[in-house]
Amino acid sequence: xxxxxxxxxxxxxxxxxxxxxxxxxxxxxxxxxPDKEGKPFTDAHKKQLVTEPGMNSExxxxxxxRNNAVLCQNSVPRDLLEEFGAYMNKQPDPTNCGQLExxxxxxxxxxxxxxxxxxxxxxxxxxxxxxxxxxxxxxxxAIFFGGGIGGDAGSLPENVVNLFSATICQGNVRTxxxxxxxxxxxxxxxxxxSKILDGRIKATKSSKDALGTPLGVVTSxxxxxxxxxxxEFLSLQLEVLVVxxxxxxxxxxxxxxTVGVKMVLGDALxxxxxGNVSAxxxxxxxxxxxxxxxxxxxxxxxxxxxxESERADVLMKDNDSVYHTARKxxxxxxxxxxxxxxxxxxxxxxxxxxxxxxxDQEATIDGTEQDGAIxxxxxxxxxxxxxxGEGGDIPLGTRSRGATMRTGSFSQTYxxxxxxxxxxxxxxxxxxxECDTPETIPDMAEFFRIALVKNPKLVxxxxxxxxxxxxxxxxxxxxxxxxxxxxxxxxADGIGSADITWPMLVSRMVQYVDNHNHDRDETTCLSVFxxxxxxxxxxxxxxxxxxLDMWGLEEAALASYVEKQNSFVKLGVARIAIKAIATHx
Numbered sequence: 280x281x282x283x284x285x286x287x288x289x290x291x292x293x294x295x296x297x298x299x300x301x302x303x304x305x306x307x308x309x310x311x312x313p314d315k316e317g318k319p320f321t322d323a324h325k326k327q328l329v330t331e332p333g334m335n336s337e338x339x340x341x342x343x344x345r346n347n348a349v350l351c352q353n354s355v356p357r358d359l360l361e362e363f364g365a366y367m368n369k370q371p372d373p374t375n376c377g378q379l380e381x382x383x384x385x386x387x388x389x390x391x392x393x394x395x396x397x398x399x400x401x402x403x404x405x406x407x408x409x410x411x412x413x414x415x416x417x418x419x420x421a422i423f424f425g426g427g428i429g430g431d432a433g434s435l436p437e438n439v440v441n442l443f444s445a446t447i448c449q450g451n452v453r454t455x456x457x458x459x460x461x462x463x464x465x466x467x468x469x470x471x472x473s474k475i476l477d478g479r480i481k482a483t484k485s486s487k488d489a490l491g492t493p494l495g496v497v498t499s500x501x502x503x504x505x506x507x508x509x510x511e512f513l514s515l516q517l518e519v520l521v522v523x524x525x526x527x528x529x530x531x532x533x534x535x536x537t538v539g540v541k542m543v544l545g546d547a548l549x550x551x552x553x554g555n556v557s558a559x560x561x562x563x564x565x566x567x568x569x570x571x572x573x574x575x576x577x578x579x580x581x582x583x584x585x586x587e588s589e590r591a592d593v594l595m596k597d598n599d600s601v602y603h604t605a606r607k608x609x610x611x612x613x614x615x616x617x618x619x620x621x622x623x624x625x626x627x628x629x630x631x632x633x634x635x636x637x638x639d640q641e642a643t644i645d646g647t648e649q650d651g652a653i654x655x656x657x658x659x660x661x662x663x664x665x666x667x668g669e670g671g672d673i674p675l676g677t678r679s680r681g682a683t684m685r686t687g688s689f690s691q692t693y694x695x696x697x698x699x700x701x702x703x704x705x706x707x708x709x710x711x712x713e714c715d716t717p718e719t720i721p722d723m724a725e726f727f728r729i730a731l732v733k734n735p736k737l738v739x740x741x742x743x744x745x746x747x748x749x750x751x752x753x754x755x756x757x758x759x760x761x762x763x764x765x766x767x768x769x770x771a772d773g774i775g776s777a778d779i780t781w782p783m784l785v786s787r788m789v790q791y792v793d794n795h796n797h798d799r800d801e802t803t804c805l806s807v808f809x810x811x812x813x814x815x816x817x818x819x820x821x822x823x824x825x826x827l828d829m830w831g832l833e834e835a836a837l838a839s840y841v842e843k844q845n846s847f848v849k850l851g852v853a854r855i856a857i858k859a860i861a862t863h864x
Contacts, residue, residue, distance in 0.1 A: 281339065281342045282342045285347055288342075288343045288344075288347050288350060291343050292340075292343045292344075295354070298339060298340055299336070299359065301333065302333070302336055302362060302363075302366060303333055303337075304330035305330040305333050307325070307328060311324075311325070337363070338377060341377070341384060344381065344384050344385060345384055346393075348389060350388075351396055352398075352399075355385050357406075360381070360385065360402060360403065361406055363381050364378075364382075364406045364407065364409070364412055364415065365412070366378050367379060368411070368412040368413065368415050369414075370414075372418075374418060374434060374436055375433060375435045379439075382403045382406075382407070382442055382445075383441065386400045386403055386442075386446055387445050391448070391562070394449070395448055395449040400445070400447070400448075400451050401451075401457075403445075403446055407419070408457065418431055418432065418439065421433075421436075422471070423463050423467050436505050437504040437505045437507070440505065440509055440512050441508050443512055444508070444511050444515055447515050447519060450518060450519055451519065452520075452864065455516060455519045456520070464520075465513065465516045465517065465522060465523070466523065466526060468516060469526065469531055469532060469535065470531065471505075472509050472513065473535065475505065476535065479503070507543075507559050507563040507566075510539075510563055510566040510567055510570060511563070514565075514570050517569065517570060522573070522577060524577075524581060526574070526577075527574060527577045527578040528578075528583060528586065533586060533590060535570070535574075537590050537594065540568075541600070541601050543563050543564055543567040544567060544568075544601060544604040544605055544624070545599060546563075547561075547564040547620070550615075551608065551616050551620075555615065556615045556617075556620075564608070564623065565619055565620060565623040568605060569623060569626075571627055572627045572630050575587065575631060594631070595632070601631075602631050602632060605625075605627045605631075606624070609621050609628055739823055741824075742816075743822070745809075745813050746813060746824065748813075752781060752784055752810065752814075753781045753814065754781075755780055755783075756779065756781070759777060759779040782846070782850060786851070789851040789854075789855050791804070792858075792859065793851075793858075796855070796859060796862060797862065804859070808856070808859070811847070811852055815843055815847070818840045818843050819832055819836070
């Protein structure tokens with residue numbers, strides 16, 4: 280009567296109170312009268328009374344809320360969810376009861392494709408983690424701290440994990456932080472995934488075929504539904520929580536990528552080629568790609584290139600490597616391959632190896648044989664390392680700081696761009712016949728832009744221009760008011776013009792950031808901080824833009840620098856900086 284019918288759902292939900300009276304098992308009477316012959320109703324008779332299933336009013340409430348965001352937003356009282364939680368707490372297996380579904384629905388009425396309701400996400404998590412639901416918490420603990428499978432973890436632990444995913448999805452930092460406070464962290468999720476992987480690997484070592492030969496192939500981790508659910512949960516945690524840098528060095532992190540993610544990608548590719556991809560496979564693929572992208576990119580940004588190079592065969596070189604499998608999925612035109620799957624696998628490929636013009640080892644450019652690509656831009660300093668333009672070295676394999684897109688190693692990006700630059704200088708047509716796809720040409724132009732922007736000489740020039748702009752603001756009093764008019768209009772009296780000073784401008788910037796700190800568009804606030812920072816950096820830089828260490832400044836210059844710092848503190852700059860840091864991820 281109510282499933283999929285919003286009009287009927289609205290009618291029935293108005294009678295929520297009568298429905299709530301019949302939640303749970305059938306209620307037995309307090310007193311039992313004797314039968315017609317006067318014989319009493321014995322305890323033996325009472326034991327034969329069946330109370331399960333009840334009147335199933337839970338399902339009616341669930342179907343009233345399913346796909347109805349308006350009712351979920353406005354018609355779900357907290358005490359109703361607490362009643363569902365209390366009933367679920369009485370079940371021998373909380374992971375396998377109908378009451379669990381209502382919590383997911385009130386968070387995501389229309390499923391993962393719909394809009395989440397943050398108020399309900401927060402309310403659901405508070406109820407599930409409350410001290411009164413001891414059995415529920417025991418089950419949650421068994422899933423996340425006890426290995427995840429068997430025993431108190433229940434028969435369907437993936438249901439609890441999927442519910443947690445519903446509570447933190449679409450960037451809900453508040454609920455993700457509450458789970459983190461309960462020790463359900465990124466590392467905890469990784470640990471459970473690692474235990475499942477280890478279990479599959481150990482099972483493989485002991486399994487043999489009919490002739491007694493070891494099989495040697497790890498059976499799909501997706502045969503354990505909990506693995507797919509945990510992958511999705513992990514990908515959502517990575518979106519909203521700060522990742523501890525130590526995770527990028529952990530063996531279990533790389534085992535997840537080289538075994539778990541590789542297996543999920545392989546299963547997905549096989550399913551795509553067979554024309555039969557399940558919803559769970561699709562979600563697992565997207566989550567696996569997102570997790571691998573974050574971890575590999577994070578390791579590169581920290582300069583931990585050896586961990587990736589040690590696993591180069593599995594990650595990049597083999598025909599069934601993570602990269603090549605993801606690339607096949609991204610390029611597959613099969614009808615069952617969704618845009619979301621192509622996007623996730625394409626993002627992973629692009630991060631691992633930015634699209635570039637491929638050059639044979641014996642390529643001939645400008646009539647000269649070259650061993651590999653040419654370094655056209657001088658990015659190396661005296662020690663042979665890439666200079667970051669600020670006196671420091673950028674380790675190979677890290678992500679380009681300040682780049683607007685993900686790139687691979689600097690040697691890949693700049694090395695291959697070298698051949699393009701040389702071809703352009705020789706006024707020869709650029710051969711793009713070996714490009715992966717036609718769409719790579721804009722990508723190559725972007726790599727070229729990044730190479731230019733990171734050139735140390737250009738960085739210093741750009742910094743000098745920024746300093747010139749800041750100097751104009753600092754000298755505002757010379758260019759405004761009566762003095763400004765005299766300077767620029769041949770001695771006019773300047774009546775009616777305003778006097779503007781640098782402290783006035785700073786105060787105005789501080790006020791702006793105070794008022795717009797939580798704006799969705801952060802562009803202007805970031806520009807304000809850039810100007811304020813440049814004011815300080817300019818005080819300890821050479822005219823050509825070379826930045827000096829403050830402790831290397833002469834006494835007078837250091838005193839001037841400290842004076843500018845103190846002035847900023849008085850004007851509230853330090854306060855808004857701390858406020859911005861405290862209120863942004």
